[in-house]
Structure formats: C-alpha cells, structure tokens
Amino acid sequence: MDLINLSATELKRKILNKEISSKEVVECYLNRIEEVEDKIDAFITLNKDEALKAAEEVDRKIQNGEEVGMLSGIPIAIKDNISTKGLKTTCGSKMLENYIPPYDATVIENIRKEDGIIIGKTNMDEFAMGSSTETSYFKTTKNPYDLNKVPGGSSGGSAAAVAACDVPLALGSETGGSIRQPSSFCGVVGIKPTYGLVSRYGVVSYASSLDQVGPFAKNVEDAALLLNVLAGYDKKDSTSISREKVDYTKRLKEDIKGMKIGLPKEYFTEYVDEKVKNQVLEAVEVLKDLGAEVEEISLPHTEYALACYYIIANGEASSNLSRFDGVNFGYRSAEYSNLEELYKNSRSEGFGEEVKRRIMVGTYVLSSGYYDAYYRKAQEVRTLIKNDFDKAFEKYDIILAPTSPILPFNIGEKIDDPLAMYMSDILTVSVNLAGACALSVPCGYVDGLPVGLQIIGNEFEEEKILRLAYNYEKNRGIDMKIPSLRSEENGL
Amino acid sequence: MAYKTIIGLEIHSELMTNSKIFCNCTTEFGGDANTHCCPVCLGLPGALPVINKRVVEYGIKTGLAFNSKIARETKMDRKNYFYPDLVKGYQISQDDIPLCSGGFIEIEKEDGPKKIRLRRIHIEEDTGKSLHSEDGGSLLDYNRSGVPLIEIVTEPDMNSPEEAKEFLEKLKATLEYIEVSDVKMEEGSLRCDVNINVVDEETGKKTSISELKNLNSFKAVVKALEYEEKRHIALLKEGKENLKETRRWDEVNNETIVMRIKEGAADYRYFPEPDLIKLEIEEEWIEDIKNNLPELPHDKKERFMKEYDLPEYDAGVLTQSKALAAFYEETVKYSKDPKQVSNWVMGDVLRRINDEELDIKDLKFTPKDLGDLLELIEEGKISNNIGKKVLRDMFDTGKSPNKIVKEKGLIQISDEGALKEIVEKVIEKNEQSVIDYKDGKDRALGFLVGQIMKETRGKANPQLANKLILEIIDEK
Numbered sequence: 001m002d003l004i005n006l007s008a009t010e011l012k013r014k015i016l017n018k019e020i021s022s023k024e025v026v027e028c029y030l031n032r033i034e035e036v037e038d039k040i041d042a043f044i045t046l047n048k049d050e051a052l053k054a055a056e057e058v059d060r061k062i063q064n065g066e067e068v069g070m071l072s073g074i075p076i077a078i079k080d081n082i083s084t085k086g087l088k089t090t091c092g093s094k095m096l097e098n099y100i101p102p103y104d105a106t107v108i109e110n111i112r113k114e115d116g117i118i119i120g121k122t123n124m125d126e127f128a129m130g131s132s133t134e135t136s137y138f139k140t141t142k143n144p145y146d147l148n149k150v151p152g153g154s155s156g157g158s159a160a161a162v163a164a165c166d167v168p169l170a171l172g173s174e175t176g177g178s179i180r181q182p183s184s185f186c187g188v189v190g191i192k193p194t195y196g197l198v199s200r201y202g203v204v205s206y207a208s209s210l211d212q213v214g215p216f217a218k219n220v221e222d223a224a225l226l227l228n229v230l231a232g233y234d235k236k237d238s239t240s241i242s243r244e245k246v247d248y249t250k251r252l253k254e255d256i257k258g259m260k261i262g263l264p265k266e267y268f269t270e271y272v273d274e275k276v277k278n279q280v281l282e283a284v285e286v287l288k289d290l291g292a293e294v295e296e297i298s299l300p301h302t303e304y305a306l307a308c309y310y311i312i313a314n315g316e317a318s319s320n321l322s323r324f325d326g327v328n329f330g331y332r333s334a335e336y337s338n339l340e341e342l343y344k345n346s347r348s349e350g351f352g353e354e355v356k357r358r359i360m361v362g363t364y365v366l367s368s369g370y371y372d373a374y375y376r377k378a379q380e381v382r383t384l385i386k387n388d389f390d391k392a393f394e395k396y397d398i399i400l401a402p403t404s405p406i407l408p409f410n411i412g413e414k415i416d417d418p419l420a421m422y423m424s425d426i427l428t429v430s431v432n433l434a435g436a437c438a439l440s441v442p443c444g445y446v447d448g449l450p451v452g453l454q455i456i457g458n459e460f461e462e463e464k465i466l467r468l469a470y471n472y473e474k475n476r477g478i479d480m481k482i483p484s485l486r487s488e489e490n491g492l
Numbered sequence: 493m494a495y496k497t498i499i500g501l502e503i504h505s506e507l508m509t510n511s512k513i514f515c516n517c518t519t520e521f522g523g524d525a526n527t528h529c530c531p532v533c534l535g536l537p538g539a540l541p542v543i544n545k546r547v548v549e550y551g552i553k554t555g556l557a558f559n560s561k562i563a564r565e566t567k568m569d570r571k572n573y574f575y576p577d578l579v580k581g582y583q584i585s586q587d588d589i590p591l592c593s594g595g596f597i598e599i600e601k602e603d604g605p606k607k608i609r610l611r612r613i614h615i616e617e618d619t620g621k622s623l624h625s626e627d628g629g630s631l632l633d634y635n636r637s638g639v640p641l642i643e644i645v646t647e648p649d650m651n652s653p654e655e656a657k658e659f660l661e662k663l664k665a666t667l668e669y670i671e672v673s674d675v676k677m678e679e680g681s682l683r684c685d686v687n688i689n690v691v692d693e694e695t696g697k698k699t700s701i702s703e704l705k706n707l708n709s710f711k712a713v714v715k716a717l718e719y720e721e722k723r724h725i726a727l728l729k730e731g732k733e734n735l736k737e738t739r740r741w742d743e744v745n746n747e748t749i750v751m752r753i754k755e756g757a758a759d760y761r762y763f764p765e766p767d768l769i770k771l772e773i774e775e776e777w778i779e780d781i782k783n784n785l786p787e788l789p790h791d792k793k794e795r796f797m798k799e800y801d802l803p804e805y806d807a808g809v810l811t812q813s814k815a816l817a818a819f820y821e822e823t824v825k826y827s828k829d830p831k832q833v834s835n836w837v838m839g840d841v842l843r844r845i846n847d848e849e850l851d852i853k854d855l856k857f858t859p860k861d862l863g864d865l866l867e868l869i870e871e872g873k874i875s876n877n878i879g880k881k882v883l884r885d886m887f888d889t890g891k892s893p894n895k896i897v898k899e900k901g902l903i904q905i906s907d908e909g910a911l912k913e914i915v916e917k918v919i920e921k922n923e924q925s926v927i928d929y930k931d932g933k934d935r936a937l938g939f940l941v942g943q944i945m946k947e948t949r950g951k952a953n954p955q956l957a958n959k960l961i962l963e964i965i966d967e968k
Contacts (some may be wrong), residue, residue, distance in 0.1 A: 083538045096537070103531050104539055202538040208766035238542050316766055319572050322581020323535045327632075343574055366572070375763060417955035461816050 002030045005482075008168040008222040012072045022055040022073025028119055029075045033120070033166045039147055039485050042161040044080050045088045046120040058115045059485045069114030070229055076111060076348045077161045077170040080121040081128055082213065083202035084108050092136035092154075095324045095331045095350035105202020106234045107171065107213050114229045119167055122157030126352045127321065128178055128206045130154050131424045134415045135354040137163060141410070143185060144483035145449055149408040152182030152424075154237035155216070159186040162216045163483050169226050170216040176309050177403075177428025179214045183440040184452025187222045187470070187483070190216045192428075195435035196241035196458045199234030205320040207313035210432045219483050220470040221439060223232040224248035227267045227462060246463055252470040257291030257469060260355065262313070266302035267322050267401035267427055275446040277451040283443040283453045283472060287400075290471055297396065299388040300432060304381050305421060309429035311365050311378035318362025324350065357418065384435045387435040393458040398468055401427055403440040403452035427454065441469045444478045494693040495728065497721050499656050499686065500648035503663065504641050505673040506618065506681040507550045512540030512638035513617045514584065519640070521679050527621075533638035535579030540767050543568070547590065547640040548771060551615040552781050554590025557788055558610055558668045562778050566591055568615075568765040573758070576630065577620040579637055585616035587762040591771075597666070598790070599658040600808075608659050611646040616641050636680075641670070647868040648687065653717035659683065660710050661812075663925040665789045669814045677709050684713055690724035699724040700736040704748060707741050716741040719748055751941055753843040790818055800830035809838050815852045816842070819859055826863020826948040833866060839884055856890025865893035878902050878950055908960070911944075914952070918943045926965055937961065 003011070003025060014020045030048055034252065035041060058073035078084060081091045083101035085108070088098045100209070104112070111118065125135040133141040133156030141156045143149035143189030144164040151160040159182030162170050172179040172297040174192040183190030191214040198213045205211060215226035224406030227311055228249065268277055326332035326346025327336035351359070365374035391398060405427055414421040431438045436459055457465035512519055515532035531539035535946070556561050569587035590948040592613035598605045618641050619632035642661070650656045664682065667673040675682045679867035684707050691698040702720055707713045720739075787795070789811050796817070811817045819838050827833050836907050845852060865886070874897060885896045891930045897903055905911050918940060919926060928936035937958070944957045 081538075083536075089537070091537070099537070101531075101536065101538070103536070103539075157928075200538075200541050204537040205767070236542060237540050239766075315763060318580050319570050319761070319763070322572060322574065323537065325574060325577060325581055328534065328579060329536070339576065363761065366763050368759045368761070371761075371763070378701050 004032050004165040006168070006177055007219055008071075008217060008225060011074050011168060012225075014071050015058075016062065016068065018203040022058040022062075022117065023052060025073065025360075026055040026075050026119065027049050028168055029119060032164075032326065036164050036166065036485055039142060040144060040160050040164045041141050042122055042157045042164065042166055043077070044090055044092065044123050044138050044157070045119045047084075047087055047118050050087070051119045054112075054117050058117070059255065061115070063133055069116070070167075070225065071114045071116035072115055072170060073115055075119040075167050076116045076226075077120055077122045077158055077167040077169075078108070079155050079158050079170070079172045080124055081173060081204040081206075082108060082171060083204070085122065085179060086116060087118070087121065089204070090138070091128070092126045092133075092138060093355070094137040096329075097137070097331065099330055101202070102197055103202065106199035106236060107230050108202065110229050110232070111171075116229065122155070124157055125154035125178075126311045127317070128154040128173060128175055129203070129263060129317070129354050129358050130409070131177070131181060131421050132409075132414065133157060134411065135352055137174060137352060140411055143408050145187065145481075146408065147485065148410055149449065150185065150411055152185035152408065154178040154182075154403070155190075156182045156185075158216050159183055159188055159190065162186070162188045162218060164485060165482075168218060169222060169224075171213060171230075172216055173203055173206075173213045174432060175210045175313055176432050177425045178236050179216065180403045180428050180438060180440040180452065180454060181424060183216060184442075184454075185408040185450065187442045187445075187450030187452075188216055188218060189220055189439065189441050189473075190214060191223050191439040191462070191466075192431060192437060193227065193231065193462060194437040196239055196430075197460065197462070198356045199232070199237045199240050199436070201234055203238040204463065205316075207316040208320065209316060210261060210309075210313055212432075213315070216235055220466055220473050221249060221252060223439070224252060224466050224470075227365070227466075231462075234424050235314050239263055241460075243460065248463055248466055251463055252384075254285070254467055255291065256468050256471045259398060261287060261292050261294045261398045261400050261442060262297035262392055262396035263294060263400055264299045264302065264392070265299050266299055271423070271426060272402055272405040273407060273446075276402050276407060276451050277407065279444045279446055279451040280400070280453055283476065284400060286472060286475055287479070292398075292468070294400075295396075297392055297399070299385075299399075299430065301381065301384045301388050305385055305430040307431060308378045308381040308385065309423060309425070309433055310361070310375050312382060312433070314362035315365045315375045315378075316356045316362070318359045318366065321351075321355070324348070324448070326418070341475055351384075385430055386434040389430075389436055389458070390491050393436075397457070397461075398466055399456040401454045401456065403427060403454040407446055407449045407451070433457055437465060439465050439469055440474060442478075442480065443472075443476065445481065448481075496691045496693050497651050497688065497724075498648045498691060498698075499650035499653075499688050500715065501644075501646045501650070501656060501659065502687070503644040503660075504618075504683040504684040505644070505667055505675060506673050507547055507615075507640040507642060508674050508681075509544055509546040509640055513544050513547045513615070513640035514638055517638065521681070523635055525631070526635065528635040533579070534634055535581075535637075537707075541584060541765075543655050544640065546613055547844065548773070549777075549781060550640070551591045551613065551642055552773070552778060553670050553785065554667065554672055555595060555613050556778070556782050556785055557643075557666050558595040558612055558613070559593075560592035560595030560610060561963070562592055562773065563771050565587055565589070565779065566633065566771045566773070568768050568771070569762045570765050571760040571762055573760055576618070576632055577622050577637070579620065579634060583617060583619065584765055584768075585643075586614035586617060590614035591967055597659060597662050599655060599662055601655075605766070606655070608649045608655075611645040611647050613644045616643060616927050639930070643701060648784070653721060654716045656686070656717055657710055657714050660713065662789070665812060666816075669789055670786060681705075686713060686717060688717060688720045688724065689730060692728045697728060699727050700734050702734070702736075702748070703738045703754075705738060708743070712741055712743060714744060716748055719746065767951050771817065786814075795819075800824065800834070802831065804832055806831075806834045806838060809842070810834060812853070819852055821866055822859035823862045823866075827866045829866070832870070833863070836862065836866060836883075840880060844887055855887070857886040858893075861886055861892050862909065868893055868897060872904060872906060872953060873897070874902055874904050875950065875954065878904070902951060904953045905948055905951050906956055911952055911956055912960055912964075913945060914947050915957060915964060918947060919961070919964055929965060
C-alpha cells in the first residue's frame with residue numbers, strides 16, 4: 001500500500017484534490033496498524049469507529065465544497081497523556097487505566113477544528129517518566145528499526161507509530177527530551193516547541209514549568225504543518241504566551257547562507273558515542289556546504305543540567321501527581337479500612353516503580369529543611385543554564401548537537417539502572433530548562449539504527465530551526481531506510 | 493495574681509466575586525451537590541488554573557481598608573497535603589509573599605481606641621465539603637472548591653474574649669462595607685480560628701497555645717474563648733503544663749475538646765505554583781482601587797456625628813452595617829429631624845429587625861415611607877403612639893403610612909370645633925372629675941384626657957384636648 005509511505009503534506013494535497021478520500025486514507029492506516037501493531041505495540045487505545053466517522057465528515061465537507069481545516073482528514077496519533085473527550089487517557093498508568101476525560105485538551109480542540117482525524121492513543125512511559133516506554137503499565141513499544149531495541153521515551157509510542165507508518169503525524173510531549181530522544185531513536189522528525197508556544201491545557205502535567213506538547217512527523221515540512229495547528233495562545237493556560245501567529249511552513253525553503261551555528265563542546269564529550277558524534281559532524285559538513293558558519297562554543301553550566309532537571313521535574317511531579325489519590329478518579333485500592341490506607345494503598349498499587357521513585361525524590365527536595373538546598377538551588381542553576389543559552393543566542397542563530405548521546409539500546413538494558421537511564425537525557429534537558437525550542441531530524445544510521453541531529457533555537461525561533469532542518473533534510477544525501485520491523489540480532 | 497490573656501485570630505472570608513478564583517464556575521452558595529464544577533475546580537488531570545483578576549482586586553481592596561502594605565510583586569504557591577475535600581492534593585494559596593502585609597484594625601475601648609495589628613492578608617482557594625452520611629460513608633460536594641478566600645491573620649494583640657468579639661465585629665463591618673464578602677458565618681462565608689494562651693504576669697510562666705476550631709458564630713468565639721481563658725488560668729494556678737494542641741468547640745456541651753496534639757509544624761512543602769505566572773501589581777491599579785474605596789465604618793460614623801449632629805452612640809449604632817446606615821441616610825432625606833429619625837431607626841425599626849432576624853434589604857417599606865410617617869407625627873396629624881401602630885402595619889403589609897392612616901381613619905382630630913363637642917360630652921359625664929380637679933387633684937385632668945382618647949380611639953390631638961378641657965372647666 002503506497003498511501004502509508006506518503007507524507008502528510010502529500011496526503012493533504014491528494015485529499016483536497018479528491019484523488020483519494022479521507023476515509024480511504026484512514027482505512028488504509030487502520031489496516032497498517034492492524035498489520036504491524038503486534039510487533040510494535042505503539043498504541044494503548046484505538047479510536048477506529050470515531051476516526052472513520054470523522055473522516056466521512058471531512059469527505060462530506062470536501063464534496064460539498066465547504067472549507068476544510070489545515071489537517072484535512074489526515075490521521076494523527078495522540079500520546080496518551082493528552083486529554084481526549086470520551087476517549088481513554090491512561091498516561092500509561094494503572095492509575096488511569098479506565099479514566100475517560102470529560103473534556104478535550106486545547107491541542108485536541110485545535111486538531112479537531114483543523115479536521116485532523118484522531119486515530120488512537122499511543123503508548124508512553126508512565127506519566128511521561130522514562131526514556132524507553134518500558135515504564136508503561138501496559139506494554140513496551142518496540143523500535144521499528146530493531147524490535148529488540150527501545151523506541152526511546154517517554155513519547156515512544158508516537159515516535160514508533162510514525163516510524164512504522166502507522167500514522168503520518170503524531171503528538172508527543174516533552175519535559176526533558178521525551179519528543180526529541182524517541183525521534184532520534186526512531187528516525188523521525190520531532191519538535192520541542194518553546195515553552196509557552198503550545199497550550200498545556202488538558203495535557204496531564206508531569207512538571208508544569210517544563211512540559212510542552214510537540215509534533216512528530218516523517219519530514220520537516222509535515223512537522224511544521226502540525227506545529228501550525230498546535231501553536232497559539234490559550235487563555236486557559238496562564239503560561240501560554242500571546243504572540244502573532246506564524247505559518248511555519250512558509251519560509252522553510254529559504255536558504256541558510258550565513259546562518260551562524262554554534263557547536264557546544266559540552267555536547268561532544270566522552271559521554272557521547274563516537275559513532276553518533278561522527279554522524280552529527282557529517283551533518284555539520286552538509287550545513288557548511290549550504291553556507292552556514294559553524295564555530296565551537298561553550299555552554300558552561302551543562303554539567304549541572306541533569307541534576308537540576310531531576311530536582312525541578314520531580315519536585316513539581318510530586319505535587320502534580322498528588323491528585324491521584326483514589327478519591328475522585330482513577331485507581332482505588334480494594335483494600336482499606338480508613339482514609340490513610342485508602343491513600344497509601346491506592347497510590348502504592350496504582351503507580352509503578354519509576355513514578356514512585358520520582359514522587360519520593362520530589363517530595364524530599366520540597367521538604368522543609370531541604371527546599372533551599374535542592375529546589376531553590378536548582379532554580380538558581382536553571383537561571384544560569386538559561387543565561388548560557390541567552391548569551392550563545394546573542395551571537396549564534398542555532399546551536400547544534402546530537403539529540404541522544406547513545407544509539408537505541410536494548411529493551412531491558414537500562415530499566416533496572418535508573419541513573420543510566422537518566423543519562424540518556426543528558427543532551428536534551430538543558431533546552432527544557434532554558435525554555436528554548438529544539439527539534440531532532442534524522443542524520444543517518446549507525447549499525448542500522450537511526451541517529452538524530454538536534455537543532456536548538458532561541459525562544460520562539462521555531463521558524464529558524466525548521467528552515468535549517470528543512471535545508472539539511474533536502475541536502476543530507478542519506479538514503480533513508482524504511483524500518484525493517486524485524487529483530488535484527490536474531491534475524492526474525 | 494495577674495493573668496494576661498493573649499489572643500490571635502485567623503479569619504477566612506469568602507470573596508463575593510461572581511466566578512471562582514481559577515475558573516468560570518459560579519460562586520453561588522447552595523445548588524445541588526457538584527453542579528457548580530468544571531475540570532479546573534475538580535482538579536481533573538490536565539486542567540489548569542487561571543487567576544480571576546477580581547479576586548486580586550478584592551484582596552487589595554481589603555488590604556487598603558485595613559491599612560496594609562500591598563505587594564507590588566507576588567505569586568501563588570502550592571500548599572501540599574492530602575484530604576478528600578482537596579481535589580488536587582494541594583491548595584493554591586500564598587506562602588512567603590502575601591498580597592497584603594501589616595495593617596491594623598482599631599477597636600473601641602473605654603480608655604480610647606486600641607490598635608489590633610494584622611500580620612498578613614492573602615488570597616487562596618476554598619476546598620470542597622465532606623458530608624458524612626448516616627451509614628458511616630462520606631460524600632463530597634465540590635461546589636465550594638475554588639471559591640476565592642482571603643485569609644487574614646492578626647498579631648496576638650487581643651487580651652480578652654470581648655476584644656476578640658469587638659475586633660471581629662469591626663472586621664465584619666468593614667468587609668461588608670467594601671463589598672468584598674457577605675460575611676455570613678452561618679453559610680460559612682466567614683470562618684474564624686482562634687489561638688489563645690495565658691501568661692502569669694508575676695512569674696512570667698505561660699501556657700502553651702491552644703488553637704480553637706469549629707467556631708460558627710461570634711457568640712461561639714466568645715464562649716469558647718471564655719472557656720479556654722478559664723481553663724488556661726486554672727492550669728497556671730495548678731502549676732500544670734499543657735500541650736500545644738488543636739481543640740474543637742462543642743456547642744452542645746459548651747466546652748472545648750482536644751482534636752489533635754501538634755507535634756512539630758506540618759510540612760506543607762510550599763513551592764511557587766508553576767501553572768501560574770508571577771503577579772505584578774501596578775501602582776496605578778492600587779491607586780485606582782484606593783480612590784474607589786467606599787467610605788469606611790469609622791469615617792461614616794464621624795460624618796454622621798458632624799452632618800446629622802448625632803450623639804456618638806447613635807452614629808455608632810447606625811453605622812454598624814452599611815445597609816442600616818444607608819437606610820438611615822435615605823430616611824433623613826424625607827424628614828426634617830435627623831435625631832428623630834435616629835430614634836426611630838435605632839428603636840422600633842431595629843428592634844423589630846433584630847427580633848425577627850430580618851434583613852434590612854428585605855423590608856416591605858421604603859425609607860421614604862418611614863420619612864413620611866415621621867412627617868405625619870411632626871405635623872401633628874397622628875400621635876407618636878398611633879405612629880408606632882402604623883409602623884407595625886408597615887412592617888406587616890408594606891402599605892404607605894398615608895394609606896394606612898387614611899384606611900383606618902387615624903388622622904388626629906385637631907379641629908377645635910369637632911373636638912370641643914367631644915370634650916363637652918366627656919365633661920358632662922364626669923362631673924366628679926371636674927370637681928376633683930378644681931379641688932387641686934391634677935390627676936383628674938389626666939383622667940379626662942384619657943376618656944377623650946378613648947372616645948376618639950386615640951385620634952384626639954392630646955395638646956388640643958388638654959387646652960379645651962381647661963377652657964371649658966374655667967367657663968363653668
């Protein structure tokens with residue numbers, strides 16, 4: 001089936017030209033999911049009937065010559081921590097196994113308004129806490145390039161779904177790299193927008209001051225198209241920022257001659273796999289050829305970023321996850337004889353290990369007597385990290401780095417070693433702390449596994465990082481592979 | 493031995509904005525359980541708060557009315573704890589930078605005014621309500637969840653239950669005056685926790701602080717404080733030590749009962765609310781609120797004394813509540829005698845209102861009606877006593893005094909010709925009284941006037957009747 005290999009932009013054109021109907025497209029992707037889902041395990045919930053109904057509605061609009069939204073009947077998968085009215089939103093947790101939100105997140109409202117077709121909810125690390133989807137209560141998603149490998153996380157389901165051609169577009173969310181890292185692992189494009197660009201309303205909070213929703217797509221243009229739908233001020237989110245709307249697809253094709261790029265030396269240290277590093281440096285050569293000026297720079301507080309991130313994120317998470325107490329919604333233990341037991345047992349049984357670990361750490365860093373030494377100190381360090389970026393962006397348009405220091409690792413390899421797992425976020429968390437924007441675009445393969453190039457821009461400079469990514473994508477000269485959907489080691 | 497009682501108060505008052513502090517749900521009291529709710533005030537996953545500007549405005553207004561300093565930059569914080577009426581597992585409140593700090597309320601003492609200092613005033617969200625059913629289960633109503641509150645904390649400046657009561661009355665009147673709260677303790681829109689301990693001034697020994705809860709009326713506050721004051725003094729006398737504890741006022745048995753012992757402070761793990769941005773308050777906004785602040789009770793009292801030439805007592809009573817003061821001022825417009833209006837409002841009007849627990853806004857008659865009534869008396873058309881009867885009728889039926897007087901034929905007989913006939917008739921019937929009067933028994937005159945009143949069903953103008961009796965007796 002050819003349709004599944006088309007980009008969202010091409011699908012959109014064909015649907016609007018009435019070459020194909022939205023319903024045909026949706027059916028085609030539903031078939032694809034059915035075909036490969038038992039290998040990939042990308043979805044927690046499918047929205048088959050509603051998706052077909054919505055597609056028929058778009059087709060009716062097109063037939064009647066009515067105006068159609070930007071997504072014009074293209075299927076889209078949604079990470080399962082984004083509230084969808086009437087459709088289960090589990091956050092990959094037993095705690096919310098049967099939770100059906102009575103309202104849509106603002107980004108979902110936007111997608112519906114623009115005639116996107118919500119095809120299902122994707123697997124994720126529990127409450128977005130993890131870098132491999134292995135902490136999901138339901139299943140571990142597999143990397144389409146090698147089913148023994150993790151797809152990254154926490155938005156691993158969305159990344160794998162796009163890579164496996166289950167959908168042309170998907171939504172993920174980031175707190176410390178949860179879009180970029182799985183994009184890198186699965187060989188797709190993923191954007192972490194500037195904090196405040198996309199509404200968080202209806203997105204189940206992990207760490208409020210860091211969370212941000214962003215798109216996954218097969219190519220840069222598609223990602224820009226979806227970002228157009230997501231971005232915008234929302235009065236329901238006090239942290240969203242009011243600014244003029246930008247069409248992110250408009251200036252993609254402009255050249256990048258004279259664009260100034262900084263390569264932070266702290267992002268090319270011994271922590272980074274040599275092969276990954278080389279792949280990224282090859283990409284740098286491509287950009288130089290396109291007229292970009294590249295220099296080495298320093299972001300001196302990088303070494304504190306990971307610790308700073310885990311203190312702030314866990315502190316906020318410990319409070320954000322307090323509402324899951326077994327009283328009003330979500331899992332309630334069957335075993336309790338008083339209120340305290342209701343709380344203790346519901347939370348002990350409803351949350352997984354990693355979530356409980358982070359709640360405990362977060363509770364600790366906010367406790368009186370420790371707050372100043374941890375949470376307050378981390379906020380101060382966060383300011384220093386942001387200052388590093390501000391200073392760099394005074395001189396440079398873009399900061400380039402690998403997205404992940406390592407290649408996709410084996411399922412089970414790091415799940416029992418939290419610190420090793422946390423290390424895989426080392427190149428992504430700083431951007432979240434600084435509130436800047438960044439994306440990951442595939443820059444080739446090492447040992448048959450995808451490598452991601454991280455393109456970081458100043459606040460609200462999505463247009464610039466997308467333009468650079470688009471220029472790179474068109475000129476990278478890499479033969480992009482279609483994922484094998486096989487376990488490479490044992491050749492299954 | 494001399495004991496000094498030390499009292500500090502913590503007051504929560506619901507702000508009467510139309511919508512809740514972080515969402516658009518109504519703040520209306522009552523309603524079926526869980527009908528004034530949305531994802532935000534139910535704390536559903538993903539829902540986010542947006543601060544209601546009006547709440548900040550009301551907070552500032554309160555601070556200005558109590559002479560507090562308004563923070564130019566402040567923030568909301570999360571107070572983390574678990575309780576079923578708290579939907580998110582944290583309350584959005586304010587920690588280290590309250591909206592208003594400092595300030596005071598002045599209470600009247602026999603030896604002059606006394607300042608009770610305020611520590612802080614901050615804004616926060618209310619919680620839902622737990623209802624306990626008979627079968628031992630608990631039900632939760634979140635209509636109140638997210639209703640805006642101000643928390644006012646005093647310094648421990650009160651030294652008697654009476655002072656605490658005075659303070660609360662002043663506070664209540666002011667909140668009502670500036671129209672930020674309807675201060676109904678019965679509906680829970682004003683709640684008060686109390687801290688009390690006692691110092692032996694000779695030895696310097698003091699009892700540990702008791703915090704009192706479940707105080708549902710000012711009366712309960714006073715009674716509970718009186719009980720505690722005695723209990724603490726007894727502890728000192730007996731040389732016993734008490735623990736720092738929270739006690740509940742039991743209204744049925746008129747005593748306080750231990751709820752929990754306070755071992756160390758609870759750790760609420762306060763941190764800045766990351767879902768909201770900092771609040772930057774512009775000087776102009778504060779100025780604007782200040783300029784639009786209504787007249788406060790104290791200022792109004794002073795003005796009443798000056799403008800209407802009222803005694804301090806009258807001015808104090810009339811300015812107790814904004815509605816009463818407004819009623820008085822409106823009535824004065826229709827009368828020539830402000831003191832007379834004050835006598836009637838403080839007397840018959842207020843008595844009836846208090847006896848029947850009426851709300852002055854619900855009276856069936858208007859200030860103009862009362863003014864008209866006082867004019868009828870002034871002009872001699874009806875007597876004072878008839879006036880009181882007419883007022884009672886006004887309370888019951890809401891009819892205008894002129895209508896009541898007309899319908900019941902209560903116009904005073906001031907026509908000499910008409911009254912003279914009646915006087916002659918009465919004197920004819922009571923010759924003995926005439927003789928008695930002539931013999932110097934003054935009481936007889938009173939009897940004759942009484943008979944005339946009886947004959948006219950109270951309508952005779954008493955001065956005129958008096959005059960006519962004397963004239964006729966003299967002629968005889």
